[in-house]
Amino acid sequence: MASNEENVVFIGNKPVNSYVLACVTQLNEGADRIVLKARGRAISRAVDVAEVLRRRFMKDLIEIEDIQISTEQIETREGNVSNVSAIEITIRKKN
Amino acid sequence: MASNEENVVFIGNKPVNSYVLACVTQLNEGADRIVLKARGRAISRAVDVAEVLRRRFMKDLIEIEDIQISTEQIETREGNVSNVSAIEITIRKKN
Numbered sequence: 001m002a003s004n005e006e007n008v009v010f011i012g013n014k015p016v017n018s019y020v021l022a023c024v025t026q027l028n029e030g031a032d033r034i035v036l037k038a039r040g041r042a043i044s045r046a047v048d049v050a051e052v053l054r055r056r057f058m059k060d061l062i063e064i065e066d067i068q069i070s071t072e073q074i075e076t077r078e079g080n081v082s083n084v085s086a087i088e089i090t091i092r093k094k095n
Numbered sequence: 096m097a098s099n100e101e102n103v104v105f106i107g108n109k110p111v112n113s114y115v116l117a118c119v120t121q122l123n124e125g126a127d128r129i130v131l132k133a134r135g136r137a138i139s140r141a142v143d144v145a146e147v148l149r150r151r152f153m154k155d156l157i158e159i160e161d162i163q164i165s166t167e168q169i170e171t172r173e174g175n176v177s178n179v180s181a182i183e184i185t186i187r188k189k190n
Contacts, residue, residue, distance in 0.1 A: 041139050047164050051180045067164065
């Protein structure tokens with residue numbers, strides 16, 4: 001895995017620790033930066049993942065670089081467009 | 096209401112629009128800045144409130160100034176300490 005590559009972890013409905021493990025693996029394999037992406041109700045879980053990483057598993061090794069929120073438009077099965085909030089939390093290794 | 100006062104809106108389990116209305120009211124009464132605070136599952140709703148304000152009700156009038164995430168410790172009824180994620184979204188009027 002290239003060291004400067006941007007790694008994205010999409011947060012869904014799995015337990016927090018499964019995403020934490022995915023992040024720890026990517027960081028240990030050489031990623032300098034990970035972007036956690038979530039929409040709708042999974043936004044709370046993305047914050048949980050970032051906080052568990054920062055306070056427990058990668059304590060003093062990573063920091064929150066940036067947090068962005070946005071609105072995404074999703075097409076429903078009926079063809080309507082629905083708005084859903086989204087978050088991107090960028091985590092990076094400390095120097 | 097003092098113009099430079101920091102106004103906090105705690106996001107809980109009510110519908111998104113009730114918090115949006117609280118924010119619009121404070122901004123119209125002279126607040127320059129509002130901090131949305133939420134914990135746990137309400138984090139997603141805080142993002143919804145910020146996005147609805149920014150994209151619909153106060154379009155072009157406000158911007159997201161800052162987003163911070165943290166972990167808070169809550170004491171349960173049994174006296175145990177439990178960790179919960181939290182978010183603070185600071186919204187300000189554009190100049």
